[in-house]
Amino acid sequence: MFQADSSTIGRALYANNGAATRLLLDLPSGAGKDVYYFTGLGNGSVLFSNSDDTAGRELWISRGTTGSTRLLRDVNTGVAASNPGSAWDLAVRPGGGTAYTSRYQRIGGLVLFAATTAGQGREFWVSAGTSGNTRILKDHMPGTASGVGAGPAEFIFSNGAFAIYTVRDSVRGNSLWATNGTPSGTRFLKTLTESRAPQPFGILGNRILFSQVNRQELWITDGTVAGTKMLIHFSNFQAIQNVSRVKGTTYALFSAYTPTTGKELWITDGTVAGTRLLKDINAGAADSLPGSYYRITEYGNDGAYFKIGDRVLFPATNAAGGRELWATRGTAASTLPFTQLGVGVNGAEFYEFTTLNNRLYFAADVAEGSTRVIRPFVTAGTATSTRKLSTSLRVSGRMVSLPNGVVFVGDDPSGNHRLWRTGIIAGSQVAVSPILAKFASIQNVEIPSPDGVNAPCPVN
Template sequence: INSNGTLYFRANDGVRGAELWKSDGSSGGTSIVSDIRGGTLGALPNSVTNVGGTIYFTADDGIHGTEIWKSNGTSAGTVLVRDLIAGAVSSSPRYLTNVNGTLFFAASTSANGFELWKTNGTSAGTVMVKDILPGTGHSAPSGLMNIGGVLYFIASNGTNGRELWRSNGTAAGTTMVRDIRPGGSNSGISGITNINGKLYFQANDGASGFELWRSDGTSAGTVLVKDISAGSSNSYPVSLTNINGTLYFTATTAANGRELWKSNGTASGTVLVKDIRSGSIGSMPRELTNVGGVLYFVADNGVNGEELWKSNGTSAGTLLVKDVEPGAASSSPVYLTNVSGTLYFTARTASQGYELWKSNGTSAGTVLVKDISPGTRSSNVAGLQNVNGTLYFIADDGVSGYEIWKSDGTSSGTILVDDISGDSGNSAPKTMLVVGTRLYVVASTNANGLELFSLDLSVL
């Protein structure tokens, strides 16, 4: 994680086990922060979270069990915040979430079970917010999210099942938003998406099946948007995507199968955008991606195979962009990525295999960027990432193995960044992260194994 231009991460130097490390991108500036657990076992730091420049994480020093720790980047400033269960037993904190400078998390104690906690970084300021399921039982808070400065999460009070809750950090202000599925059954909330302060999600009230709901954080304002698949059957709305304040998603009905829908938050404004594949099979839209206010996605109309589509929210404006692999065969686009208004993706053709493509939304402007591995052999472009307006990705040109590449959208500007492995083997880069002017990546070499690498973006 990035904190004030320094990268913090977990690593094992083979001597001290897995501990917290930091790096400024140079060899000399990469060091262990603190050997929290002496010896070779390692403290196994996890859930590293930045709260106002202070690093919080979970770790086990071998004495107190797995608890909340914090660090200012120095060994002396890396300390246990509080031992929630005295001794070696772990409280097992998880779901560390920053809300306006307060760290919320879920943790377990013998007296209260698994409940919601918060900390300001001091032992005295590390307290249980509320014993939602009183006694030793567990309300088991999960899915902690900061939405507009309010903490939302899923929990069970033992009476109402697992439902949506919210908290302002006080016991009185920690309340169930609504018992969507009355009684002890769970409503199965998932896919929570914030659009202009309203939460949209999938839930089951026990009568309408899994359908689209919205909430303004109040019980009265938490309502079923529309029973898309009427009755107790499920439409299973997923891939909730915000395009200029309109919610797009995919849903299933008996008549149309899984297709593209949109909603303005009202029942009448929740409509099928287009029945792309007529009949009950469905076009199975996926990879919903916002590019300059236009929705791009992948779908199969039953004629052209699985290809790239776009939509402006109308049936007439929902169109096949290009049949990349002509006929019923599929190019199966994946990794749709917006870079400065251009859509990049990986697609397959019989003549070139899986390679890098781009689109401006027109058929003529949807083109192969470069056949990185010439001929029918695939370069298997993956891990597309927008790095300060330049596309970075992983590919195999058949010579250097799987390495880091970048592209400006032209064939000549699509180049190997660095052959980290130094031969035809794969460094298999992963976990690319930009901190300041440096790109950090975890990659492997025969000589050193899996290690952290740093690339200077200013000279790439």
């Protein structure tokens, strides 16, 4: 699903299954009328935030058809908005303006989100996709006071089995909590000493990694008080930059700063003894910035680490080759570059990433003659498998994976803006949408295809 503008009807909500694009909902124009936070329930339904003149900004649902796209529940009854999800994320986009980041998180067949009501303030809610089962999770500040956003910054992150979130609680004060989406499975983890959200965050097996104390401490939790522990403390402010969310490994990667090494690649196995510098990729005090990248249409620096085969791939910079893709098996000796997309020390800049069938698809800004152009690429993690997929299409927006290929927002040589589907063969791109403009919030979620088979669908 995605929002875009067309020359005929203006702003609208669309769905695409990798083969065709269909209109779901005509949207009003004007500031604050965007749709965002698309999150699949795993059963073909997608929840998202939308605004109309009757209910304000509320929780909506769709199954990928016009008839199924509707208001799910007016959480804050009447025209007053509940603003499900979050307020503005004030991160600055590379091209200017501000960006939204999704504050809907899925736990099994539930979606967890913050919402505001007149009687209970702003608290966390859950929904399984019906009006009746959309309910408040816990009223941390009974009465009209808000538990969410009143103390620590509004924050929530899920590993699929449980989520952690921050609130101001009437008993515990500013605190970190864990939940499986049920009231009985919601528990206090630790007191917070700062208002900053405990990000960046990552995944290691069935546990969640998060930061504390101005990103100087890396912590791990299994959702219990006893299993919530600090792994390492750095002396410098905002030392921890990003953390991997890779499943199927016995370790997690993260970027951390020290005065002697700069921002470099670290590793943890979830123990204090196993949390250490993996490799000083850009030797000395210079930064290699492992895992950092920019999205084309919104700010993104949330950890570009991807497991392909038995290695984890990520972008990094060194003095010899500039910024390229690297791979590791979790040892210093196996941490090596495998691409040379740039010339000499100039390297490339990376923007979009997605995976499909054990391959990594990405967008990279590379030199073509005297200019630099963002092109689509694919790799299986080796130099010989890394190829540019098009020399005519310019990637101009999000890139997402579907069962039948990877879809991305791209411009043809005439500057026409639409969705394209690509496989692993160079020049195999097919247009799968009409010419549109101002694509927004595209991500892959589950929406049933016309034959009734669930298929991920790009959404913004």
